[in-house]
Amino acid sequence: MSTNISATSSKRWPTIQFNVNGKTRMVKVPPMKRLLDVLREDLHLTGTKEGCGEGECGSCSVRMNGELVNSCLVPVMQAERADIQTVEGLALDGELHPLQEAFLCHGGAQCGICTPGMLMAAAQLLEHSPHPSMAEIREAVAGNLCRCTGFIRIFESVAATVAPQNASPATKLTTEQTDHAR
Amino acid sequence: MSTPTTTRIVGASVPRKEGVDKLLGRACYVDDIDRDGMWHGATVRSSIPRGLIRSIAFDRRIDWTEFTIVTAADIPGENCIQLIVADQPCLADGKVNHCEEAILLLAHPDKHKLREAVGAVQIEYESLPPIFTIEESERQDVVVWGADNLLKSFLLEKGDVDSAWARAAHIIEGEYRTGAQEHLYIENQGVIAEYSAKAGVTVWGSLQCPYYVFKALRPVFDLPEDKVRVIQAETGGAFGGKEDYPSTLACHAALLAMKSGHPVKMVYDRMEDLAATTKRHPSRVRHRTAVDHDGKLLAMEIDLATDGGAYATLSSTVLSRATLHATGPYLCPNIRLHARSWATNYVPYGAFRGFGAPQAIFAMERHMDEIAAAIGIDPVELRRINFLHVGDTNATEQLMREPVILDQLLDHALKESDYHARRAQFARENPASPVKRGMGIAAFYHGSGFTGSGEVYLNSLAGVDVTPEGNVRVLVSNTEFGQGTNTILTQIAAEALGIDYANVTMAAPDTGVVPNSGPTVASRTSMVIGRIIERACMQLLALLRKDTGLGATFTPDEFFAACEHYRAEHGEVRSLCRYEAPPGIYWDDQRYHGEAYGAYAWAVYVAQVAVDTVTYSAEVEDFWAVQEVGRVLHPVLAAGQIEGGIAQGVGYALYEKVVWQDGRMANNQMTNYIMPTAEDVPPIHVFFEEIPFQFGGFGAKGLGELPHDGPAPAILNAIRDATGVAFNSIPLLPEDLYLGLAAAQPAEETAAR
Numbered sequence: 001m002s003t004n005i006s007a008t009s010s011k012r013w014p015t016i017q018f019n020v021n022g023k024t025r026m027v028k029v030p031p032m033k034r035l036l037d038v039l040r041e042d043l044h045l046t047g048t049k050e051g052c053g054e055g056e057c058g059s060c061s062v063r064m065n066g067e068l069v070n071s072c073l074v075p076v077m078q079a080e081r082a083d084i085q086t087v088e089g090l091a092l093d094g095e096l097h098p099l100q101e102a103f104l105c106h107g108g109a110q111c112g113i114c115t116p117g118m119l120m121a122a123a124q125l126l127e128h129s130p131h132p133s134m135a136e137i138r139e140a141v142a143g144n145l146c147r148c149t150g151f152i153r154i155f156e157s158v159a160a161t162v163a164p165q166n167a168s169p170a171t172k173l174t175t176e177q178t179d180h181a182r
Numbered sequence: 183m184s185t186p187t188t189t190r191i192v193g194a195s196v197p198r199k200e201g202v203d204k205l206l207g208r209a210c211y212v213d214d215i216d217r218d219g220m221w222h223g224a225t226v227r228s229s230i231p232r233g234l235i236r237s238i239a240f241d242r243r244i245d246w247t248e249f250t251i252v253t254a255a256d257i258p259g260e261n262c263i264q265l266i267v268a269d270q271p272c273l274a275d276g277k278v279n280h281c282e283e284a285i286l287l288l289a290h291p292d293k294h295k296l297r298e299a300v301g302a303v304q305i306e307y308e309s310l311p312p313i314f315t316i317e318e319s320e321r322q323d324v325v326v327w328g329a330d331n332l333l334k335s336f337l338l339e340k341g342d343v344d345s346a347w348a349r350a351a352h353i354i355e356g357e358y359r360t361g362a363q364e365h366l367y368i369e370n371q372g373v374i375a376e377y378s379a380k381a382g383v384t385v386w387g388s389l390q391c392p393y394y395v396f397k398a399l400r401p402v403f404d405l406p407e408d409k410v411r412v413i414q415a416e417t418g419g420a421f422g423g424k425e426d427y428p429s430t431l432a433c434h435a436a437l438l439a440m441k442s443g444h445p446v447k448m449v450y451d452r453m454e455d456l457a458a459t460t461k462r463h464p465s466r467v468r469h470r471t472a473v474d475h476d477g478k479l480l481a482m483e484i485d486l487a488t489d490g491g492a493y494a495t496l497s498s499t500v501l502s503r504a505t506l507h508a509t510g511p512y513l514c515p516n517i518r519l520h521a522r523s524w525a526t527n528y529v530p531y532g533a534f535r536g537f538g539a540p541q542a543i544f545a546m547e548r549h550m551d552e553i554a555a556a557i558g559i560d561p562v563e564l565r566r567i568n569f570l571h572v573g574d575t576n577a578t579e580q581l582m583r584e585p586v587i588l589d590q591l592l593d594h595a596l597k598e599s600d601y602h603a604r605r606a607q608f609a610r611e612n613p614a615s616p617v618k619r620g621m622g623i624a625a626f627y628h629g630s631g632f633t634g635s636g637e638v639y640l641n642s643l644a645g646v647d648v649t650p651e652g653n654v655r656v657l658v659s660n661t662e663f664g665q666g667t668n669t670i671l672t673q674i675a676a677e678a679l680g681i682d683y684a685n686v687t688m689a690a691p692d693t694g695v696v697p698n699s700g701p702t703v704a705s706r707t708s709m710v711i712g713r714i715i716e717r718a719c720m721q722l723l724a725l726l727r728k729d730t731g732l733g734a735t736f737t738p739d740e741f742f743a744a745c746e747h748y749r750a751e752h753g754e755v756r757s758l759c760r761y762e763a764p765p766g767i768y769w770d771d772q773r774y775h776g777e778a779y780g781a782y783a784w785a786v787y788v789a790q791v792a793v794d795t796v797t798y799s800a801e802v803e804d805f806w807a808v809q810e811v812g813r814v815l816h817p818v819l820a821a822g823q824i825e826g827g828i829a830q831g832v833g834y835a836l837y838e839k840v841v842w843q844d845g846r847m848a849n850n851q852m853t854n855y856i857m858p859t860a861e862d863v864p865p866i867h868v869f870f871e872e873i874p875f876q877f878g879g880f881g882a883k884g885l886g887e888l889p890h891d892g893p894a895p896a897i898l899n900a901i902r903d904a905t906g907v908a909f910n911s912i913p914l915l916p917e918d919l920y921l922g923l924a925a926a927q928p929a930e931e932t933a934a935r
Contacts, residue, residue: 046214047207049418051368052452056852059368087207100205104197107818110826111664112204113211113369113418142860145852147366147419148664150829151860153822 018082020045021089031077035069036060038076039086047087047116051145058144061117062086068124068143087116090123098161099123108157110148118144122158131162192677192880195818199668199688200416212372212388212415217445220374221250222293223438224448226286226303227458228278231312231527231845232326235276238286241302249299250442252287257437259404263430264397267494269327270530272402272433278307279326280492280529281846282458284430289438289446312527312845316466316487319524326492327525333490334498334523336505338774340577341516346481350472354553358469358545359911360894362489362840363462363833365534366857367663369418371427371459372449375435382409383436388417389428391701392659396693398429399436414691417663421830422533424663425703426495427459456850460532461840463488463500463523467508467545472516477557477564481516484508486542490523491530497523500531502633504538506778507891509577510546511588511627512568517577527845533703535827536890539628540834547624547895548910551902561899562601565625566592578778583766585873587810588625591786595623595808598867599788605903612904618793619803620904624896625786629779630884631706634769637761637780644699644711645718645758646675647689648745654679655689656715657758658699660707662688665886666819667707673815674712674879678719681738697758705884708815709781712879714759722757764877781875781883785809787828787892790864791900795923798916800901802832802864802893809888813874813881820885821868827889828866833857835894839913 010028017026020043027042039045039062048071051059055070062071063085090097099122102108109115118141125132125140132140137158138151146154203209238253240246254261254275263270274285288299311324318324319331327333347353373387382405389395392412399410412432417424431448438446450458465488472481486508490497505521554561569588575581596602601621608619631637644658656675662668672686679686689696699711726732729751732744745755769776790804807824814820837856841848849855874881894912901919902908907926909918 040214045207046210049211049369050213051370052852054452054851054853057368091206096202096205100202103205104201105195105818107195107198107822109198109201109204110666110822111367111369111417111419112200112209113367115204116207119205138860145366145368145857145859147368147421147830147857148826149822150825150827150858150866151863152825152866153818154860 014077016076016080018079018084020084021086027076029076032075034072035062035074035076035079036071039071045086045088049113049116051113056145057114058121059114059117061120061144063120063124068121085120087119090119099126099158102157102161106157106160107153108149114144114146118146118154125158126162132158134159189677189880191673191683192815193813195816196669196673196683198666198819199672200662209416211369211418212374212386213449215374215386215415217374217376219444221289221291221438221442221444221446222296222448223287223289223435223446224296224300225284225434226288226300226305228274228281228283228285229305230278230307230309231281232279233277233307233309235274235278235285236306236308239304241304244299244302248290250289250438252437252441256441257402260401262401263433264401265426265429265495266498270493270495272430280527282529284434287434287438289442289444314526314528314842314845316489316524319526326527331525332522333494333525334501336501336521336774338505338517338519338577340579343481343483343516343518346472346516350480351475352473352557353470354473354549354556355470356549356552356910358467358548360465360541360544361913362464362531363534363838364456364840364855365421365423366855367419367421367423370450370452370455371424371431372447373428373432373435374445374447375432375439376445377436377440382411384411384413385432385436386413386415387428387432388424389414390417390420390424390661390663390703392661392691392693393698394426394701395429395432399432402433403436411692411694414661417661420663421535422537422703423460425533425701427532452852453850456855457847458529460495460530462534463490463497463531463538463541465504465541467542469545469549471549471553473553473557477553477559477567479512479514479568482509482514484519486519486521488523488538488541489526489528489531491526491528493530495530496533497531499633500533500538502538503629504542505774506578506629506633507539507627508542508546510543510550511570511625511784513570513574514577519577528842535830536887537704539887540831540890540894543624543626543891544894544912547626548898551899552908562592562596562623565623569625578775580777584781584875586784587871587873588784588786591784591808591810591871592625594869594871595786595788595806598808598869599790599806601788604790608904616795618795618904620791620900620902622789622791622896622898622900622903623786624892624899626891627782627784628705628884628888628891630709630781630783631779632704634771634776634778637710638763640700640761642699642711642714642761643697643758644714645697645756646715646722648755650749652742654681654686656686657689657696658711658715659691659693659696660699660702660711661691663702665823666816667702669819670708670815671712671715674715675719677880678716679723679741680736681741685738705886705888708882709812709875709878709884710761712882713877714761716879718757718759721759725757780877781812783809783811783883783885783888785888785892787896789893789896789900791897791904793901793904793919798920798923800836800914800919802836802897805864805893806867807889807892808869808871809885810871810873811885811888812878812883813872814870815880815882820870823886824868824889825866827887828893829858829863831890831893832863832897834890835897835912836914837862839915
């Protein structure tokens with residue numbers, strides 16, 4: 001396949017329009033391009049991660065029209081006119097989403113690579129089941145692999161989100177509170 | 183349990199330093215980095231386990247002028263990845279010694295064009311006979327490494343084993359095996375490299391040890407120190423898997439960058455990562471043990487062998503740690519331990535959490551239950567009567583000077599798990615139930631930091647500085663990859679300096695910025711580096727008091743004013759310290775004798791397992807982990823380390839099997855290499871006993887690797903308790919359980935089922 005052929009075919013690529021984190025976005029890309037790659041490469045939303053590329057690990061989980069999907073398995077043409085939420089759309093007005101705050105206080109994130117997908121799976125659960133049992137929490141994140149935590153603190157973080165009396169009394173954390181040198 | 187000194191920040195579960203970035207999805211991992219004009223790289227690999235390369239041809243359907251192609255001939259310096267033994271080429275030159283060995287590199291501006299191009303490079307080989315087992319390697323009929331296939335051996339002797347057998351009431355023998363295990367960090371290996379004649383090589387990568395990569399790049403490119411720079415990007419899990427492999431990957435990407443004139447990104451996909459990168463060493467351990475009438479250990483003879491794979495890489499040091507953990511936390515007067523690591527034609531095995539200890543401890547702790555069964559005593563009591571105590575010596579005749587509280591840990595674990603009552607209950611219920619339950623126990627220690635004189639040789643340099651903007655920065659090459667380095671070291675600095683946690687940051691993990699404080703391995707960061715940071719902070723306060731008149735107590739404003747005063751006089755505010763060995767450390771590397779580790783963490787783990795005799799599945803139903811790891815610096819992070827390590831240990835015992843086919847990993851996908859999911863992990867109950875260690879950072883000892891040591895033997899001991907059948911090999915999958923249980927049943931019963 002030479003560069004010329006790609007250049008010719010790029011003119012035939014359709015424009016695909018969808019909504020990401022409340023904003024209308026248009027991309028002109030191969031229709032079979034993975035939604036994951038469109039988010040990361042074309043829209044520069046690199047919060048969504050690739051772990052396996054075959055729908056096993058859930059690191060690329062995003063919410064699409066109210067469903068949790070593995071964005072590595074979604075050709076972008078299927079996202080035409082869809083409503084998509086990624087990890088970048090969780091925090092609102094500079095304030096951490098309650099799930100993000102709970103993950104921070106309860107050790108739900110270690111290396112952080114599964115965290116965006118894990119947060120989306122947890123957000124999906126809480127939308128449909130505002131007061132989930134521990135069994136529901138386990139099931140909700142069972143499609144998201146974490147190699148660091150052994151999942152225990154992820155369960156606790158999700159549970160703490162809906163049980164504010166258990167949450168750490170830490171001061172309200174904002175997205176700007178990131179005293180990190182890098 | 184002693185009372186720790188009162189602290190403000192150490193011991194508190196402050197928010198993870200880089201946590202907000204990770205939760206917002208803005209933490210920058212290597213695949214999130216884009217450089218101007220960046221190309222992408224890919225690797226053409228060996229398809230055979232051993233042979234000579236006869237020809238390399240390029241299929242004409244590809245326009246190769248678009249690609250940069252690198253072979254061994256393009257290497258400006260030495261074709262060798264520097265680690266311990268200089269035996270591993272950066273790119274195969276004429277011969278290959280394992281499947282997936284890198285032969286040729288390609289780069290192109292469009293990463294989507296690389297896959298087809300890799301497939302269009304045709305390599306012809308003349309095959310040579312490979313070897314795939316420890317036994318084949320031992321026979322030396324085919325020699326694939328050095329003169330005799332032996333990568334490394336150790337002989338450790340204590341007392342007089344040969345005369346002990348005659349006095350034994352019982353002699354118990356056993357053979358135990360462990361399989362390869364994948365790290366399965368969720369972020370695959372990846373780097374970006376740039377090259378210019380002026381600046382030399384710069385590498386950003388997902389890695390544990392920036393100075394290891396630095397050390398590997400220099401000879402390959404024949405560059406001086408100031409022309410090589412390595413920067414760790416945010417790293418999505420490592421577990422030892424990013425200790426040595428990133429050196430190879432960095433050299434590859436940098437060779438492509440040099441030849442193409444572009445920055446080059448190489449990020450493996452999951453299949454390539456699983457097939458081509460390191461795994462935990464498989465092992466075979468044979469025990470022969472003499473005990474007296476009461477079950478007291480009289481003598482142990484241990485033959486420990488690991489499969490090292492095709493090149494030496496870290497096999498010698500993994501074998502060392504296996505050797506030093508092989509006799510468990512027990513007092514035995516007579517020991518002979520012969521440990522050998524053998525070469526085969528697999529992808530080289532490497533570092534993985536525990537670093538040989540999980541293999542050796544699996545054998546020892548499984549064997550303890552077989553000894554207990556053979557002489558008819560309770561496995562708990564067998565352990566108790568043989569535990570080390572203060573004043574005893576272990577296998578290397580290291581005197582136990584620091585507190586040893588194994589009895590207390592054991593009692594705590596028995597109480598929390600209600601061990602005896604549950605065991606009795608299961609013994610009553612099992613005969614009438616198709617689901618057999620059992621309780622299993624493992625007792626063990628894990629040495630913190632480098633072995634023997636290792637920390638002295640490393641001579642780590644670390645410290646703090648204060649920027650003109652009023653940030654205190656921790657200067658270390660120790661990296662964050664989930665385990666909490668950033669948080670722990672900034673806690674220590676803030677505590678020691680008497681300022682707020684928010685005022686302390688980590689300097690970029692960049693060899694152009696931070697000193698070499700050694701690798702981020704061996705459970706050394708909190709204990710060894712934490713202590714150096716604590717000392718460097720005390721040194722800084724002393725300087726400020728002497729030069730600026732800073733008071734004995736001070737406000738943060740006074741502290742920073744003193745720093746500015748000091749800066750005006752000295753130009754910078756910087757305090758570095760080198761490692762200082764605790765007093766009385768003596769180690770003989772030839773005899774494997776002396777103080778093997780500066781400190782040990784101790785633990786007793788209990789597993790409750792259910793074996794379904796209809797489906798032959800084994801499920802860990804509950805798990806208790808009681809440990810003494812010195813001072814706990816951050817309770818949430820510490821518990822998270824223990825829980826995560828136990829989950830990996832559950833996978834090691836029951837799920838994770840690397841399937842080999844002619845030297846290649848056949849199940850190199852997450853679809854068929856199975857790790858525990860959220861539905862598979864048991865409830866994990868974590869307990870810490872705290873005895874501050876005076877030579878560790880604010881009393882810490884190492885804890886990162888410890889939790890991988892105990893689960894596998896505890897789980898298989900529980901399966902023995904449940905079924906009465908001894909399983910001596912992991913991973914133990916349902917098909918293995920079926921075979922073992924079927925073989926143990928009387929013939930007529932098998933027929934009736």
